[in-house]
Amino acid sequence: MDNKKRTQENGTGSPAQPQLRINVPSTAKERIPSVDPYGFERSDDFDYESYEEFMSEYLAVLTRRSIKWSKMLQGRSRVEKNLKVKRYVRKGVPNEHRALIWMAASGSQEQMEKNPGYYQSLLQAQHDPKLVEAIRTDLHRTFPDNVQFRKTADPCLQRTLYNVLLAYGHHNKVVGYCQGMNFIAGYLIIITKDEEKSFWLMEALIGRILPDYYTPAMLGLKTDQEVLGELVKVKVPAVWQVMAEHNVMWTLVVSRWFICLFIDILPVETVLRIWDCLFYEGSKILFRVALTLIRHNQALITQARNLPDVCDRFKQITRGGFVEDCHAFMLNIFKEPGSLSKATITKLRETCRAQIMAEES
Numbered sequence: 001m002d003n004k005k006r007t008q009e010n011g012t013g014s015p016a017q018p019q020l021r022i023n024v025p026s027t028a029k030e031r032i033p034s035v036d037p038y039g040f041e042r043s044d045d046f047d048y049e050s051y052e053e054f055m056s057e058y059l060a061v062l063t064r065r066s067i068k069w070s071k072m073l074q075g076r077s078r079v080e081k082n083l084k085v086k087r088y089v090r091k092g093v094p095n096e097h098r099a100l101i102w103m104a105a106s107g108s109q110e111q112m113e114k115n116p117g118y119y120q121s122l123l124q125a126q127h128d129p130k131l132v133e134a135i136r137t138d139l140h141r142t143f144p145d146n147v148q149f150r151k152t153a154d155p156c157l158q159r160t161l162y163n164v165l166l167a168y169g170h171h172n173k174v175v176g177y178c179q180g181m182n183f184i185a186g187y188l189i190i191i192t193k194d195e196e197k198s199f200w201l202m203e204a205l206i207g208r209i210l211p212d213y214y215t216p217a218m219l220g221l222k223t224d225q226e227v228l229g230e231l232v233k234v235k236v237p238a239v240w241q242v243m244a245e246h247n248v249m250w251t252l253v254v255s256r257w258f259i260c261l262f263i264d265i266l267p268v269e270t271v272l273r274i275w276d277c278l279f280y281e282g283s284k285i286l287f288r289v290a291l292t293l294i295r296h297n298q299a300l301i302t303q304a305r306n307l308p309d310v311c312d313r314f315k316q317i318t319r320g321g322f323v324e325d326c327h328a329f330m331l332n333i334f335k336e337p338g339s340l341s342k343a344t345i346t347k348l349r350e351t352c353r354a355q356i357m358a359e360e361s
Contacts, residue, residue, distance in 0.1 A: 028052040037095075038190050038268055039148035047324075054325055061327055066094040073097065079104045081280075089280045090334065092273050092327065099192040105280040106204035112196065119196045122167040131169045134177045135162060142182045149186065160189050164198045168206070171199075175206060175214045180259040187263060191272070201279075205261075209283055213259065217360075219353065221258055224283070225250040226352040227345065228290050235337060236295045238302050246307045253314040257290055265318050270326040277330075284345055291337035292329070293317050 025031040028048035035041050042048075069088065079085055079101060093101045103109040112119075139158050143149045148157045164185045169177045184205065188198035206213065212220025229250045233240040243250070256264075261278065262271045277285045294301065297317040304310040323329055 035147055036268060039146045040143070040268060041145045041147065043145075050321065050324065058325075058327060061092075062094065065092055066096070069094050069097050073100075078109075081105065086280060089276050090330065092330065093276045095191070095272075098272070098276070099194065099197060101276070102191070102201055102279045103197055106201060106209065108197070108200035108204045111203065112200045119167055119199050122170045122199075123163055125170055127166065128169070128176075131166065131176055135165045135169065135182075138177075138179060138182045142186050146186075146190075148190065157186070157189055160195050160198075161185055163195055164189065164202065167199050168202050171203065172207065174216075178214050178216075181206070181214060183260050183263045187271070187275070204279070209278065219356065221255070222251070222356050223349055223353045224258055224286070225254055226356065227348045228254060228287060230348050230352065231287060231291060231337075231340075232294060235291060236298050239294055239298050242302050242304055242310065246304065246310055248307055248310045252307075253311055254290060258286060261286070262289065266323050267326065270323055270329055273326045273330045274333075284340060284342060285333070287345065288333040288337050288340060291340075292333045293323075295336050296322060296332070 028051070032042075032048050032052060065088075072084070072088065073079065077100060089101065089105070103112070139162060142158070142161060146157075147153060149161070150156065151158065161182065165177055165182060168181070168185070169175070175181075181202070185198060185202055188201045189195070192198050192201065210220060212218070212223075214221075229240070229243070232243075242248075262274055265271075266274070274285060274289055294317070297313075300317065301310070301313050304313050
Protein backbone atom coordinates (compact mmCIF):
# COMPACT_ATOMS: atom_id res chain seq x y z
CA MET A 1 0.00 0.00 0.00
CA ASP A 2 1.49 3.40 -0.95
CA ASN A 3 1.79 6.34 1.47
CA LYS A 4 -1.08 8.26 -0.16
CA LYS A 5 -3.50 5.37 0.33
CA ARG A 6 -2.31 4.87 3.95
CA THR A 7 -2.90 8.55 4.70
CA GLN A 8 -6.40 8.44 3.22
CA GLU A 9 -7.37 5.36 5.26
CA ASN A 10 -5.95 6.89 8.41
CA GLY A 11 -7.89 10.10 7.85
CA THR A 12 -5.35 12.14 9.81
CA GLY A 13 -3.10 13.27 7.03
CA SER A 14 -0.22 11.18 8.45
CA PRO A 15 0.81 7.57 7.85
CA ALA A 16 -1.14 5.04 9.98
CA GLN A 17 0.74 3.80 13.07
CA PRO A 18 0.68 0.20 14.28
CA GLN A 19 -1.90 -0.15 17.11
CA LEU A 20 -0.46 -0.60 20.63
CA ARG A 21 -2.57 -3.06 22.59
CA ILE A 22 -2.79 -2.50 26.37
CA ASN A 23 -3.98 -5.44 28.44
CA VAL A 24 -6.54 -3.99 30.83
CA PRO A 25 -7.34 -6.42 33.69
CA SER A 26 -10.83 -7.70 32.93
CA THR A 27 -11.75 -9.22 36.32
CA ALA A 28 -11.65 -8.02 39.92
CA LYS A 29 -9.21 -10.86 40.72
CA GLU A 30 -6.77 -9.47 38.14
CA ARG A 31 -7.18 -5.89 39.39
CA ILE A 32 -6.79 -6.56 43.13
CA PRO A 33 -3.41 -7.71 44.55
CA SER A 34 -3.35 -11.27 45.93
CA VAL A 35 -1.66 -9.94 49.10
CA ASP A 36 -3.53 -7.38 51.23
CA PRO A 37 -1.95 -4.11 52.53
CA TYR A 38 -0.95 -5.86 55.79
CA GLY A 39 0.92 -8.71 54.11
CA PHE A 40 -1.80 -11.40 54.32
CA GLU A 41 -2.34 -13.58 51.26
CA ARG A 42 -5.94 -13.66 50.14
CA SER A 43 -7.57 -17.08 50.51
CA ASP A 44 -8.57 -19.24 47.53
CA ASP A 45 -12.25 -18.55 48.17
CA PHE A 46 -11.76 -14.79 48.59
CA ASP A 47 -14.62 -12.86 46.96
CA TYR A 48 -12.75 -10.31 44.82
CA GLU A 49 -15.92 -8.88 43.24
CA SER A 50 -17.60 -8.08 46.57
CA TYR A 51 -14.36 -6.68 47.95
CA GLU A 52 -13.88 -4.40 44.94
CA GLU A 53 -17.46 -3.17 45.26
CA PHE A 54 -17.00 -2.47 48.99
CA MET A 55 -13.63 -0.74 48.52
CA SER A 56 -15.00 1.53 45.80
CA GLU A 57 -17.13 3.14 48.52
CA TYR A 58 -14.88 2.59 51.55
CA LEU A 59 -11.88 4.33 49.97
CA ALA A 60 -13.89 7.55 49.89
CA VAL A 61 -14.70 7.08 53.60
CA LEU A 62 -11.01 6.45 54.38
CA THR A 63 -9.93 9.56 52.50
CA ARG A 64 -12.53 11.68 54.27
CA ARG A 65 -11.57 10.30 57.71
CA SER A 66 -7.85 10.76 56.98
CA ILE A 67 -8.34 14.46 56.16
CA LYS A 68 -10.40 14.98 59.34
CA TRP A 69 -7.84 13.20 61.54
CA SER A 70 -4.90 15.11 60.06
CA LYS A 71 -6.78 18.37 60.63
CA MET A 72 -7.52 17.46 64.25
CA LEU A 73 -4.02 16.19 65.09
CA GLN A 74 -2.16 18.98 63.22
CA GLY A 75 1.11 17.05 63.49
CA ARG A 76 0.81 16.62 67.29
CA SER A 77 2.09 13.38 68.81
CA ARG A 78 -0.39 13.54 71.69
CA VAL A 79 -4.15 13.34 71.84
CA GLU A 80 -6.51 14.13 74.71
CA LYS A 81 -9.47 11.86 75.41
CA ASN A 82 -12.75 13.66 74.75
CA LEU A 83 -16.11 13.11 73.05
CA LYS A 84 -14.88 14.33 69.66
CA VAL A 85 -11.91 11.94 69.67
CA LYS A 86 -14.16 9.09 70.85
CA ARG A 87 -16.53 9.79 67.93
CA TYR A 88 -13.59 9.88 65.52
CA VAL A 89 -12.20 6.60 66.89
CA ARG A 90 -15.55 4.86 66.46
CA LYS A 91 -15.63 5.95 62.82
CA GLY A 92 -12.16 4.46 62.30
CA VAL A 93 -8.56 5.54 62.80
CA PRO A 94 -6.64 5.90 59.50
CA ASN A 95 -3.80 3.40 59.35
CA GLU A 96 -1.13 6.12 59.29
CA HIS A 97 -2.37 7.38 62.70
CA ARG A 98 -3.16 4.01 64.33
CA ALA A 99 0.10 3.54 66.25
CA LEU A 100 -0.12 7.08 67.64
CA ILE A 101 -3.79 6.79 68.68
CA TRP A 102 -3.45 3.28 70.16
CA MET A 103 -0.38 4.35 72.15
CA ALA A 104 -2.05 7.53 73.43
CA ALA A 105 -5.52 6.10 74.16
CA SER A 106 -4.22 3.04 76.04
CA GLY A 107 -1.73 4.93 78.20
CA SER A 108 1.15 3.03 76.56
CA GLN A 109 2.88 6.21 75.37
CA GLU A 110 2.97 7.52 78.93
CA GLN A 111 4.31 4.19 80.27
CA MET A 112 7.01 4.02 77.60
CA GLU A 113 8.17 7.58 78.37
CA LYS A 114 8.20 6.89 82.11
CA ASN A 115 10.39 3.79 81.62
CA PRO A 116 13.16 4.64 79.12
CA GLY A 117 15.46 1.71 78.37
CA TYR A 118 13.20 -0.77 80.20
CA TYR A 119 12.31 -2.77 77.07
CA GLN A 120 15.97 -3.18 76.07
CA SER A 121 16.89 -4.22 79.62
CA LEU A 122 14.33 -7.07 79.41
CA LEU A 123 15.91 -8.33 76.18
CA GLN A 124 19.39 -8.16 77.68
CA ALA A 125 18.41 -10.05 80.86
CA GLN A 126 19.08 -13.76 81.34
CA HIS A 127 16.37 -15.72 79.56
CA ASP A 128 14.25 -18.49 81.03
CA PRO A 129 14.87 -21.55 78.78
CA LYS A 130 11.25 -22.76 79.17
CA LEU A 131 9.91 -19.37 78.07
CA VAL A 132 12.29 -19.30 75.09
CA GLU A 133 11.23 -22.81 74.04
CA ALA A 134 7.48 -22.04 74.32
CA ILE A 135 7.84 -18.90 72.17
CA ARG A 136 10.11 -20.54 69.57
CA THR A 137 7.62 -23.41 69.14
CA ASP A 138 4.88 -20.97 68.11
CA LEU A 139 6.90 -18.61 65.88
CA HIS A 140 6.44 -20.56 62.64
CA ARG A 141 2.73 -21.08 63.41
CA THR A 142 2.12 -17.33 63.58
CA PHE A 143 0.47 -16.05 60.41
CA PRO A 144 1.86 -18.59 57.89
CA ASP A 145 -0.33 -16.73 55.35
CA ASN A 146 1.48 -13.41 55.96
CA VAL A 147 4.44 -12.75 53.66
CA GLN A 148 6.15 -10.51 56.26
CA PHE A 149 6.45 -13.38 58.75
CA ARG A 150 8.13 -15.80 56.34
CA LYS A 151 11.80 -16.67 56.83
CA THR A 152 12.43 -15.49 53.26
CA ALA A 153 11.05 -11.99 54.04
CA ASP A 154 13.46 -9.09 54.44
CA PRO A 155 13.10 -7.98 57.13
CA CYS A 156 11.48 -11.11 58.61
CA LEU A 157 9.05 -10.13 61.37
CA GLN A 158 9.55 -13.44 63.19
CA ARG A 159 12.62 -12.04 64.98
CA THR A 160 10.70 -8.92 66.05
CA LEU A 161 7.83 -11.13 67.26
CA TYR A 162 10.26 -13.28 69.26
CA ASN A 163 11.75 -10.20 70.96
CA VAL A 164 8.37 -8.70 71.91
CA LEU A 165 7.05 -11.98 73.33
CA LEU A 166 10.30 -12.70 75.19
CA ALA A 167 10.41 -9.22 76.73
CA TYR A 168 6.76 -9.48 77.76
CA GLY A 169 7.30 -12.93 79.28
CA HIS A 170 10.06 -11.53 81.51
CA HIS A 171 8.07 -8.39 82.31
CA ASN A 172 4.97 -10.34 83.40
CA LYS A 173 6.22 -13.58 84.94
CA VAL A 174 2.74 -14.61 86.10
CA VAL A 175 1.57 -14.76 82.47
CA GLY A 176 4.89 -15.65 80.82
CA TYR A 177 3.68 -16.80 77.42
CA CYS A 178 0.52 -18.54 76.29
CA GLN A 179 -0.92 -19.33 72.87
CA GLY A 180 -2.91 -16.49 71.39
CA MET A 181 -0.43 -13.86 72.56
CA ASN A 182 1.66 -14.51 69.43
CA PHE A 183 -1.21 -13.40 67.17
CA ILE A 184 -1.86 -10.27 69.24
CA ALA A 185 1.83 -9.30 69.22
CA GLY A 186 1.93 -10.01 65.47
CA TYR A 187 -0.92 -7.59 64.73
CA LEU A 188 0.67 -4.92 66.92
CA ILE A 189 3.97 -5.28 65.04
CA ILE A 190 2.23 -5.09 61.63
CA ILE A 191 0.54 -1.82 62.63
CA THR A 192 3.21 -0.04 64.71
CA LYS A 193 6.25 -1.38 62.79
CA ASP A 194 8.01 -0.81 66.12
CA GLU A 195 9.17 -3.43 68.65
CA GLU A 196 9.09 -1.26 71.74
CA LYS A 197 5.67 0.24 71.00
CA SER A 198 4.29 -3.27 70.37
CA PHE A 199 5.64 -4.35 73.77
CA TRP A 200 3.97 -1.44 75.60
CA LEU A 201 0.67 -2.03 73.78
CA MET A 202 0.85 -5.71 74.85
CA GLU A 203 1.40 -4.48 78.40
CA ALA A 204 -1.73 -2.31 78.15
CA LEU A 205 -3.89 -5.08 76.66
CA ILE A 206 -2.82 -7.97 78.89
CA GLY A 207 -2.11 -6.01 82.04
CA ARG A 208 -4.95 -3.51 82.09
CA ILE A 209 -7.56 -3.87 79.33
CA LEU A 210 -7.96 -7.69 79.58
CA PRO A 211 -6.81 -8.64 83.09
CA ASP A 212 -6.51 -12.39 83.82
CA TYR A 213 -7.20 -13.46 80.23
CA TYR A 214 -3.78 -15.05 79.81
CA THR A 215 -2.83 -16.07 83.37
CA PRO A 216 -2.55 -19.86 83.90
CA ALA A 217 -6.07 -20.08 85.42
CA MET A 218 -7.50 -17.76 82.71
CA LEU A 219 -10.08 -16.57 85.21
CA GLY A 220 -10.74 -13.28 83.38
CA LEU A 221 -11.35 -15.10 80.11
CA LYS A 222 -13.68 -17.68 81.70
CA THR A 223 -15.53 -14.88 83.50
CA ASP A 224 -16.11 -12.81 80.35
CA GLN A 225 -17.43 -15.82 78.43
CA GLU A 226 -20.04 -16.35 81.15
CA VAL A 227 -20.78 -12.61 81.24
CA LEU A 228 -21.54 -12.81 77.51
CA GLY A 229 -23.89 -15.72 78.26
CA GLU A 230 -25.76 -13.61 80.83
CA LEU A 231 -26.01 -10.68 78.38
CA VAL A 232 -27.37 -13.01 75.67
CA LYS A 233 -29.94 -14.34 78.16
CA VAL A 234 -31.33 -10.79 78.49
CA LYS A 235 -30.75 -9.39 75.01
CA VAL A 236 -31.15 -12.46 72.74
CA PRO A 237 -33.16 -14.97 74.84
CA ALA A 238 -33.96 -17.23 71.87
CA VAL A 239 -30.24 -17.96 71.36
CA TRP A 240 -29.71 -18.48 75.09
CA GLN A 241 -32.57 -21.01 75.01
CA VAL A 242 -30.92 -22.96 72.15
CA MET A 243 -27.59 -23.02 74.01
CA ALA A 244 -29.31 -24.35 77.13
CA GLU A 245 -31.39 -26.93 75.21
CA HIS A 246 -28.35 -28.45 73.50
CA ASN A 247 -26.16 -28.05 76.59
CA VAL A 248 -23.56 -25.95 74.75
CA MET A 249 -21.01 -24.23 76.99
CA TRP A 250 -20.13 -20.68 75.91
CA THR A 251 -16.42 -21.49 75.98
CA LEU A 252 -16.98 -23.95 73.08
CA VAL A 253 -18.18 -21.26 70.69
CA VAL A 254 -16.63 -17.96 71.82
CA SER A 255 -13.31 -18.68 73.58
CA ARG A 256 -11.29 -17.89 70.43
CA TRP A 257 -13.23 -14.65 69.91
CA PHE A 258 -11.99 -13.40 73.27
CA ILE A 259 -8.51 -14.92 73.48
CA CYS A 260 -7.51 -13.86 69.95
CA LEU A 261 -9.52 -10.61 70.02
CA PHE A 262 -11.22 -11.70 66.77
CA ILE A 263 -7.91 -12.25 64.87
CA ASP A 264 -8.36 -14.98 62.22
CA ILE A 265 -12.08 -14.92 63.00
CA LEU A 266 -13.19 -11.65 61.39
CA PRO A 267 -11.59 -9.90 58.35
CA VAL A 268 -8.37 -7.97 59.09
CA GLU A 269 -9.82 -4.50 58.48
CA THR A 270 -12.79 -5.27 60.73
CA VAL A 271 -10.48 -6.52 63.50
CA LEU A 272 -8.41 -3.33 63.31
CA ARG A 273 -11.54 -1.19 63.54
CA ILE A 274 -12.58 -3.18 66.65
CA TRP A 275 -9.10 -2.66 68.14
CA ASP A 276 -9.35 1.12 67.54
CA CYS A 277 -12.27 1.10 70.00
CA LEU A 278 -10.75 -1.55 72.28
CA PHE A 279 -7.71 0.63 73.03
CA TYR A 280 -9.88 3.70 73.50
CA GLU A 281 -12.94 2.33 75.32
CA GLY A 282 -11.73 -0.92 76.86
CA SER A 283 -12.97 -4.52 76.90
CA LYS A 284 -16.67 -3.56 76.79
CA ILE A 285 -16.21 -3.42 73.00
CA LEU A 286 -15.66 -7.19 72.85
CA PHE A 287 -19.16 -7.74 74.28
CA ARG A 288 -20.65 -5.29 71.79
CA VAL A 289 -19.04 -7.17 68.87
CA ALA A 290 -20.06 -10.60 70.19
CA LEU A 291 -23.65 -9.52 70.91
CA THR A 292 -23.98 -7.93 67.46
CA LEU A 293 -22.80 -11.12 65.73
CA ILE A 294 -25.20 -13.25 67.80
CA ARG A 295 -28.22 -10.93 67.67
CA HIS A 296 -27.92 -10.20 63.95
CA ASN A 297 -27.76 -13.94 63.20
CA GLN A 298 -30.22 -15.25 65.77
CA ALA A 299 -32.53 -16.75 63.10
CA LEU A 300 -29.64 -18.90 61.81
CA ILE A 301 -28.44 -19.95 65.28
CA THR A 302 -31.91 -20.86 66.57
CA GLN A 303 -32.37 -23.33 63.68
CA ALA A 304 -29.55 -25.50 65.08
CA ARG A 305 -30.63 -29.05 65.91
CA ASN A 306 -27.73 -30.31 68.04
CA LEU A 307 -24.40 -29.32 69.63
CA PRO A 308 -22.18 -29.71 66.50
CA ASP A 309 -24.80 -27.76 64.55
CA VAL A 310 -24.65 -24.89 67.05
CA CYS A 311 -20.83 -24.81 66.83
CA ASP A 312 -20.97 -24.81 63.05
CA ARG A 313 -23.42 -21.89 62.98
CA PHE A 314 -21.20 -19.86 65.29
CA LYS A 315 -18.44 -20.29 62.70
CA GLN A 316 -20.76 -19.28 59.86
CA ILE A 317 -21.78 -15.99 61.52
CA THR A 318 -18.21 -14.66 61.43
CA ARG A 319 -18.12 -14.78 57.62
CA GLY A 320 -19.85 -12.94 54.76
CA GLY A 321 -20.87 -9.44 53.79
CA PHE A 322 -22.14 -8.38 57.23
CA VAL A 323 -18.63 -8.57 58.77
CA GLU A 324 -16.69 -7.67 55.62
CA ASP A 325 -18.21 -4.20 55.41
CA CYS A 326 -16.22 -3.03 58.44
CA HIS A 327 -17.66 0.50 58.39
CA ALA A 328 -21.31 -0.61 58.50
CA PHE A 329 -20.43 -3.36 61.00
CA MET A 330 -18.84 -0.88 63.41
CA LEU A 331 -21.88 1.40 63.19
CA ASN A 332 -23.98 -1.67 64.02
CA ILE A 333 -22.09 -2.65 67.18
CA PHE A 334 -23.13 0.64 68.78
CA LYS A 335 -26.79 0.19 67.80
CA GLU A 336 -27.73 -3.50 67.65
CA PRO A 337 -26.93 -4.59 71.25
CA GLY A 338 -28.65 -1.55 72.80
CA SER A 339 -27.34 0.05 75.98
CA LEU A 340 -24.41 -1.66 77.70
CA SER A 341 -23.11 0.19 80.73
CA LYS A 342 -19.79 -0.37 82.47
CA ALA A 343 -21.72 -0.78 85.74
CA THR A 344 -23.74 -3.70 84.25
CA ILE A 345 -20.59 -5.46 83.06
CA THR A 346 -18.75 -4.88 86.35
CA LYS A 347 -21.67 -6.34 88.33
CA LEU A 348 -21.98 -9.37 86.01
CA ARG A 349 -18.22 -9.95 86.19
CA GLU A 350 -18.33 -10.01 89.99
CA THR A 351 -21.19 -12.53 90.00
CA CYS A 352 -19.74 -14.81 87.29
CA ARG A 353 -16.22 -14.69 88.75
CA ALA A 354 -17.47 -15.71 92.20
CA GLN A 355 -19.48 -18.55 90.64
CA ILE A 356 -16.48 -19.90 88.67
CA MET A 357 -14.20 -19.71 91.70
CA ALA A 358 -16.76 -21.56 93.82
CA GLU A 359 -17.08 -24.29 91.16
CA GLU A 360 -13.32 -24.67 90.77
CA SER A 361 -12.47 -24.75 94.48
